[in-house]
Amino acid sequence: MFESLGNRFSNAFASLRSRGKLSNSDISNVCQEIRQALLDADVALSVVEDFVGKIEVQAKEALIDLQAGANQAQVVFEIVNKELVELLGSQARRVRLAKVAPTVIMLAGLQGAGKTTLAGKLAKYFADQGDTPILVASDLQRPNAVTQLQVVGQNAGIPVFAPQPGNGVGNPVEVAREGIAFAKSKLHNIVIVDTAGRLGVDEELMQEAKDIRDAISPDEILFVVDAMTGQDAVRTAQAFQDGVGFDGVVLTKLDGDARGGAALSIVTQTGKPIMFASTGEKLADFDLFHPDRMASRILGMGDVATLAEQAKKAFSGEGAAKMEEKFARGDDFTLEDFLEQISAMSKMGSMGKILGMLPGAGAMKKQIENFDESEIVRTKAIVQSMTPTERRDPKVLNGSRRARIAAGSGRQVSEVNSLVERFTQAQKMMKQMRNGKVPAGMPAGMGLPPGAAIPGMSTPNKGNQPPKKKSRSGNPAKRAAEEQG
Amino acid sequence: MGFFKKFLAKVTRTSSVTATDWDELYGELIASDLGASLTDAILASAKKSKSEEPIEAIREALTALLSSKPRTLAISETGLTTILVIGVNGTGKTTSVAKLAANISSAGNRVLLGAADTFRAAAVEQLQTWATRIGLTVITGKPNGEPAAVAFDSATKAIADNYQYLVIDTAGRLQNKADLMAELGKIKRVIEKVTPVNEVLLVVDATTGQNGLSQAKLFSEAVEVTGIVLTKLDGSARGGIALAIEHDLDLPIKWIGTGEAIADLTPFDPEIYITGILDAE
Numbered sequence: 061m062f063e064s065l066g067n068r069f070s071n072a073f074a075s076l077r078s079r080g081k082l083s084n085s086d087i088s089n090v091c092q093e094i095r096q097a098l099l100d101a102d103v104a105l106s107v108v109e110d111f112v113g114k115i116e117v118q119a120k121e122a123l124i125d126l127q128a129g130a131n132q133a134q135v136v137f138e139i140v141n142k143e144l145v146e147l148l149g150s151q152a153r154r155v156r157l158a159k160v161a162p163t164v165i166m167l168a169g170l171q172g173a174g175k176t177t178l179a180g181k182l183a184k185y186f187a188d189q190g191d192t193p194i195l196v197a198s199d200l201q202r203p204n205a206v207t208q209l210q211v212v213g214q215n216a217g218i219p220v221f222a223p224q225p226g227n228g229v230g231n232p233v234e235v236a237r238e239g240i241a242f243a244k245s246k247l248h249n250i251v252i253v254d255t256a257g258r259l260g261v262d263e264e265l266m267q268e269a270k271d272i273r274d275a276i277s278p279d280e281i282l283f284v285v286d287a288m289t290g291q292d293a294v295r296t297a298q299a300f301q302d303g304v305g306f307d308g309v310v311l312t313k314l315d316g317d318a319r320g321g322a323a324l325s326i327v328t329q330t331g332k333p334i335m336f337a338s339t340g341e342k343l344a345d346f347d348l349f350h351p352d353r354m355a356s357r358i359l360g361m362g363d364v365a366t367l368a369e370q371a372k373k374a375f376s377g378e379g380a381a382k383m384e385e386k387f388a389r390g391d392d393f394t395l396e397d398f399l400e401q402i403s404a405m406s407k408m409g410s411m412g413k414i415l416g417m418l419p420g421a422g423a424m425k426k427q428i429e430n431f432d433e434s435e436i437v438r439t440k441a442i443v444q445s446m447t448p449t450e451r452r453d454p455k456v457l458n459g460s461r462r463a464r465i466a467a468g469s470g471r472q473v474s475e476v477n478s479l480v481e482r483f484t485q486a487q488k489m490m491k492q493m494r495n496g497k498v499p500a501g502m503p504a505g506m507g508l509p510p511g512a513a514i515p516g517m518s519t520p521n522k523g524n525q526p527p528k529k530k531s532r533s534g535n536p537a538k539r540a541a542e543e544q545g
Numbered sequence: 546m547g548f549f550k551k552f553l554a555k556v557t558r559t560s561s562v563t564a565t566d567w568d569e570l571y572g573e574l575i576a577s578d579l580g581a582s583l584t585d586a587i588l589a590s591a592k593k594s595k596s597e598e599p600i601e602a603i604r605e606a607l608t609a610l611l612s613s614k615p616r617t618l619a620i621s622e623t624g625l626t627t628i629l630v631i632g633v634n635g636t637g638k639t640t641s642v643a644k645l646a647a648n649i650s651s652a653g654n655r656v657l658l659g660a661a662d663t664f665r666a667a668a669v670e671q672l673q674t675w676a677t678r679i680g681l682t683v684i685t686g687k688p689n690g691e692p693a694a695v696a697f698d699s700a701t702k703a704i705a706d707n708y709q710y711l712v713i714d715t716a717g718r719l720q721n722k723a724d725l726m727a728e729l730g731k732i733k734r735v736i737e738k739v740t741p742v743n744e745v746l747l748v749v750d751a752t753t754g755q756n757g758l759s760q761a762k763l764f765s766e767a768v769e770v771t772g773i774v775l776t777k778l779d780g781s782a783r784g785g786i787a788l789a790i791e792h793d794l795d796l797p798i799k800w801i802g803t804g805e806a807i808a809d810l811t812p813f814d815p816e817i818y819i820t821g822i823l824d825a826e
Contacts, residue, residue, distance in 0.1 A: 099581040102754030105572050171777065171805075172635025172750060176666075201805070203674035204667045211666030227674055259780040286635060290578040290754025292782035299781070313634060316719040318756035341664075 082136070084120055090136065091116045101319030104294045107328045111147060115140055141355055147324055148351035149333040153308065158279045161249040164240060166276065168269055168304055169284035170296060171257030174312035176205060178284055178338055179254040180212035181346040182310075186250050187218060193250040196239030197222035198232040198272060201256035209254055216343050219248075232256065232268065237275045253278070260299025269304040281306040282335065285322060287314045293322035294329050301330050308335035311349065315339045323354070393490050395451040395483060399443045402436060441469040442479050454480050567592070570603075577785035577822055580755050583610070583792065600823075607819045610792040616799050616813055618649075619743045619771065625703055627711045627740055629696075631729060631768065632748035633760055634717030637776040639668060641748050641802055642714040643675030644810035645774075649710050650681060657706070658683040659699030659713035661692040661732060672714055679807060692716065692728065693735040700739040711740075720763035733768045746799065748774045751784035761790040775813070776802035783822050 091112050098108045119136045157163045167175045183193040195213050199205035206226035213220035221239040224230025243251040258265035283306040314337050334349040445468035466473040574584040587606045594602035630642050650656040662668035669685050676683045686695035703711040718725035747770045775787045798813040
């Protein structure tokens, strides 16, 4: 099995970095690695050759101008990153809203790309922003696609316009047309029209998509594509572009381990931006597409921006403020606080997902894959089996209390012991930090293995990364001083 | 005329293949989703071949990738043949289950369906709609219920009522989600308490790129996959990833899906398939 694109880039650049001075043939070798990696990531051959060609020319030019002693590998790396971001569309675009409501969004794509699921996520996304979306069930082809949309709508709390039962019964063009009229009469400001999956080569169904388009004149037609798609992405995207035309792309199933090279191909081939990314089975697993973040991910630099955003959402204002206040007052960090933090963390998604967004995640893929998610559940169970007094003051935990907690949480006494011990250490460390001392021999927080630091991590921060939240909240005294100053 | 045809017509006439020709051939094989390293290997072996006919050399190289395992369905000796159908989201599992059941039942067998996809909205209803069309019974559970329970109930029912075949649909899952993979293992183990699982068919979408290898590998680690169903071959995708899977993991493609109608599922014929790749437009 080949390595991920991020790993490959890391390796290619690690060998570059180990050399002080780069020759033209070093550059050519790295370009060969990049080429192979992109092909393994399902990027279309023509796109790969263009991309690698550009990199090679730019890198060689840059080397001529470089002063001796400058970090040449870093320069090459930045060229690759810049080109990749550019290739991915450089700017995330928002949905264009119609001047006169409702804004009509039509979804199109192959069978199984994830249109119906996406329709629900998109509707939820708009509803969360205060819009009043409605879903229209124009997939009358696939058995029970209409039912699926109704269930999705129900889960998301979004009304669904579904006058026809589907399963081959009813006219999708009529349904779409009536759906718009219905939305207008009920003052919905956004209409999302789900359509049947169709193949690029199926002229009859492509004509149907065109008929739907002409009947409702959508403001945005979104082409929904599976991130696992291979080389066919170019042909299919072109067929949809020629057949029905589209304004933007939605990339689905990005939570899988596919490299998603199809995205590069489609953007290059059609010139249409990727607007949204779908990253999981839950309705909330959906986000605007960020080319820079995707490029970072591909390059193995991690997705710190997304992580920080999610952390901000999960550690909601009130709880975080309360915690800070406690620290400022000099109160101890208790097991109750710990429980709160674990709960907030699990709101962000699985540990594997969170760790996967960290820089160097490529290098610790194995650890992430093996991360036992139920460890968190077990830890929670132990803390929840304690009385409030015990949570606030673990010192009272004698043998019989520990035995009771173990029985209550269904774990071994040794596990309770080790949790309490780890907690006491952490508490001590926090106290030291509050007193302005850096604790001696402070262990690496997330348990990153020594080899986890990879090229790319040391890229100078160009202001696109958020402030380091963790180090700030860990030192509230200093933070308060900062804020006042 | 497809590129391969042009290429082959040209080389058979002149019997001299230029570097540009090889480059174009490389591009075509890559475009078929065979993957970069496999394409390199195929070209190397074709170039080495002493065969007078380059067309035969390439055909041979592609044929050599095939698994030697049987492509027919394994049939149980005890009376009930159980088939578990698995795969990532959106490859066409439910449709394939229906087509497969229709195919087996039209040969005069008694087939029971198990709807163990309790997760995706309306997946059970989708299978029920198909079952009504082909006149089969489906065992179902509660939405978001325990899929292993549905599988167990299906197997128990199949034995009690002397069914000859049981085909079980499962929820789509991405292969990198360890918990969902573990769930799949549980489903299989629970069925095996009642009756052996004779076939575990992995449904792979022909439009899938190199991720198909990861799918085949990780699903095989979770449950012992016995064969591939390659779907959506009626599109423009050539499904070369399935050949890569055959080669890398020695998993035979058993069935191919070629359309949305119930009869659009046929046993895999390697010769026709390879000719298809070579003749692709």
